[in-house]
Amino acid sequence: MLRRMDDMPAGTLGFEAVGKVDDDDWEETVEPVLRREIAEGRNVRMLYLIGPSAGEMEGDAMKADTGFRARHASSFDRVAVVSDENWMRPALRGLSFLLPGKARGFHVRELEQAKAWLVEDVA
Template structure:
C-alpha cells in the first residue's frame, strides 16, 4: 500500500510504502501525484519511506515504477529513499550516477535528514 506523506513543501511528493505494494497503488497514488507536481513545479523532488521490503512490491508495481521514472525522466531533481534495508540504501546511492537527478538513501532513523535534504532545491 502507498500512502501520501503530508506536510511536505509544495515542491516535494512523498509516499510511504507498507505491506504489499501493487500496480494499482502506483497508478492511483504515485503517478497522479508526480503528474500534478510536474504540472505545478516542472520538476520532481521525491521522498519514499519504505516500511516494507522491496520484495513486497508486485511485478506490476515495478513496471509502473519504471513508467513513473521514464514518464518524467528529465524532471527528476532529487530522490530520497528512507529504508531499514542497507542494500536498498546502497543501491539508491549508486543510482545517482545513472539518474538525471540526485538519489540518496537514508536509514529509518534519518527521516528528518531525508526530508531536509530532499526539500532543499538544487541551484539552477
C-alpha cells in the same frame, strides 16, 4: 499500499509504503500526483518511506516507478528513499547513475535528514 505523507516540506512530495505494495498502488496513488506536478512545470522532489510498516513490494511496482522516472527523467530534481532494507541503497546508487537528478538513500532513523536534503539548494 502507498499513501501520501502529509508532513512534508513545502515543494516536496512524500509517499509511504504500508503493507503490500503492487503496481496498482503506484498507478492510483503516486502517478497521478507526479503527472500533475510535471504538467504544471514543477521539478519533482520526492521521498519514499519504506519503513517497518511496509510489507512485500511486488516487482511490477518497482518497474512502474523506474519506468515512469525514465520517461520523465528531466522532471526529477531529487529523490530520497528512506528504508532499512540492506539492498535498497546499493540499488539506488546504481540507478542514480542512469538518471539525471539526485537520488539518495537514508535509514529510517534519518527521515528528518532526508526531508531536509530534499529542500537543499531550492532557489
